[in-house]
Amino acid sequence: MSQISFANIAITAMATTVGNNIIELEDEKERFGFDDDSFSRLQRSIGLKTRYIADEGVCASDLCVQSAENIFANSGIKKEEIEALLFVTQSPDYKAPSTAIIMQNRLGLPTSCGAFDINLGCSGFIYGLFTAFSYVNSGMKKVLLCVGDVNSYFSGERDKIFTPLMGDAGSAIIIEKKDAPRSFFSLYSDGSGYKHLIVPAGGARTPSTPETLIPKEREDGGIRRDEDLFMDGKEVFNFAIKTVPPLIKEIVEFAGKENDEIDYFVLHQANPYILKTIASRLKVEKEKVPLETGQIYGNQNAASIPGTINGFLSDEFSSKKLTIAIAGFGIGLSWGGAVIQTDNIYAPKTELYKKEL
Amino acid sequence: MNLKTIILKAVKDVNEQLQIDELENIHEETPLFELLDSLGTLDLILELESSLEEHTGEYIAVANEESMDKNNTPFKTIVTLENYLLQRIADESN
Numbered sequence: 001m002s003q004i005s006f007a008n009i010a011i012t013a014m015a016t017t018v019g020n021n022i023i024e025l026e027d028e029k030e031r032f033g034f035d036d037d038s039f040s041r042l043q044r045s046i047g048l049k050t051r052y053i054a055d056e057g058v059c060a061s062d063l064c065v066q067s068a069e070n071i072f073a074n075s076g077i078k079k080e081e082i083e084a085l086l087f088v089t090q091s092p093d094y095k096a097p098s099t100a101i102i103m104q105n106r107l108g109l110p111t112s113c114g115a116f117d118i119n120l121g122c123s124g125f126i127y128g129l130f131t132a133f134s135y136v137n138s139g140m141k142k143v144l145l146c147v148g149d150v151n152s153y154f155s156g157e158r159d160k161i162f163t164p165l166m167g168d169a170g171s172a173i174i175i176e177k178k179d180a181p182r183s184f185f186s187l188y189s190d191g192s193g194y195k196h197l198i199v200p201a202g203g204a205r206t207p208s209t210p211e212t213l214i215p216k217e218r219e220d221g222g223i224r225r226d227e228d229l230f231m232d233g234k235e236v237f238n239f240a241i242k243t244v245p246p247l248i249k250e251i252v253e254f255a256g257k258e259n260d261e262i263d264y265f266v267l268h269q270a271n272p273y274i275l276k277t278i279a280s281r282l283k284v285e286k287e288k289v290p291l292e293t294g295q296i297y298g299n300q301n302a303a304s305i306p307g308t309i310n311g312f313l314s315d316e317f318s319s320k321k322l323t324i325a326i327a328g329f330g331i332g333l334s335w336g337g338a339v340i341q342t343d344n345i346y347a348p349k350t351e352l353y354k355k356e357l
Numbered sequence: 358m359n360l361k362t363i364i365l366k367a368v369k370d371v372n373e374q375l376q377i378d379e380l381e382n383i384h385e386e387t388p389l390f391e392l393l394d395s396l397g398t399l400d401l402i403l404e405l406e407s408s409l410e411e412h413t414g415e416y417i418a419v420a421n422e423e424s425m426d427k428n429n430t431p432f433k434t435i436v437t438l439e440n441y442l443l444q445r446i447a448d449e450s451n
Binding site: 038041042044045046235236237241245277 | 373374394395396398399400402403416418420421422423424425426427
């Protein structure tokens with residue numbers, strides 16, 4: 001894609017809600033069949049400590065609705081001003097209709113609000129943000145972007161390869177017309193790598209059958225169904241190290257900035273080693289590259305960039321004007337980056353999901 | 358300690374947990390990358406980085422964009438890994 005920039009459009013609010021069950025990885029040793037040695041390997045190499053998981057039956061839309069209600073209750077932004085609701089998820093409430101349309105009604109947004117889902121994972125925040133900026137650029141006043149996943153929807157209950165990495169989160173972000181410096185975006189996709197991160201069955205290509213629902217031990221040692229997500233760890237690691245540093249270099253140059261003019265590089269929280277390696281290749285101070293989100297909350301998919309901002313940088317974003325570079329990368333394969341400026345936005349600390357809502 | 362000894366020790370340390378038979382009697386052409394899963398490769402990278410830092414006094418990032426590329430990985434064998442690390446150390450000192 002060509003590089004695209006937008007003038008006078010900005011994020012003005014961002015909130016994140018996470019699953020209300022805090023699971024210590026240590027407590028899951030038996031569930032995933034880790035012995036002491038393999039458990040300490042996992043802690044050493046990926047640094048996992050805890051993850052935040054939603055109760056059974058709680059959907060990604062529930063987490064996003066709480067985040068959106070937080071914004072409407074506390075930021076001064078009014079529901080009747082929202083002209084589009086976009087929901088980036090891989091765990092919709094139903095196969096059809098789009099969950100975003102159901103959320104329009106639950107949130108009490110006007111029926112004049114357009115709503116639809118976008119099916120993306122870890123790159124989804126960038127793609128969703130780009131779409132929201134485009135809509136505002138085309139004349140809409142305010143767009144509500146929701147991003148999130150409940151990972152139990154597609155991760156094997158006993159898949160020790162993938163499931164221990166994952167956390168549940170849903171974010172809501174308001175994008176609106178505002179005096180603001182230009183924002184810069186760049187998006188990429190490469191479908192030749194689609195098999196490296198895939199839910200192989202349950203779609204029209206390989207429909208669901210009783211067989212595809214049976215958990216089986218796989219070559220990589222994980223126990224999962226054909227309808228659970230498979231990740232080729234080596235390929236995904238390689239993809240991230242190969243694509244993300246040039247992406248960030250490109251987008252920072254496109255924005256006419258130097259790395260030292262960027263306050264934070266907020267990247268999809270795949271795993272701390274990947275983030276540390278990317279920071280080292282970019283020669284960026286490690287303090288500017290937050291990397292704790294996955295260790296504390298689990299991999300939050302499309303919500304991991306707002307999840308990092310609300311989880312660890314809430315005070316900074318609430319009180320300062322910041323120039324940030326953001327990048328998401330993952331399933332598809334797909335990746336994208338942006339350089340944007342935020343100015344004292346409404347960015348409360350991450351909340352736990354409240355069942356009563 | 359020379360570089361090959363550092364590599365062999367790192368592989369041995371990683372394999373203490375993995376218990377892969379072929380790595381017990383490792384030789385120069387043992388197909389390292391084929392035998393290690395992604396976590397094992399990452400574990401070896403971390404072991405090498407920490408050992409190199411101990412010996413050189415500097416952090417040297419071992420992973421590159423081909424670390425886990427099955428066709429071009431420097432982790433194919435002890436020999437390819439040694440050559441790669443020599444180059445990385447030279448790059449860092451320049």
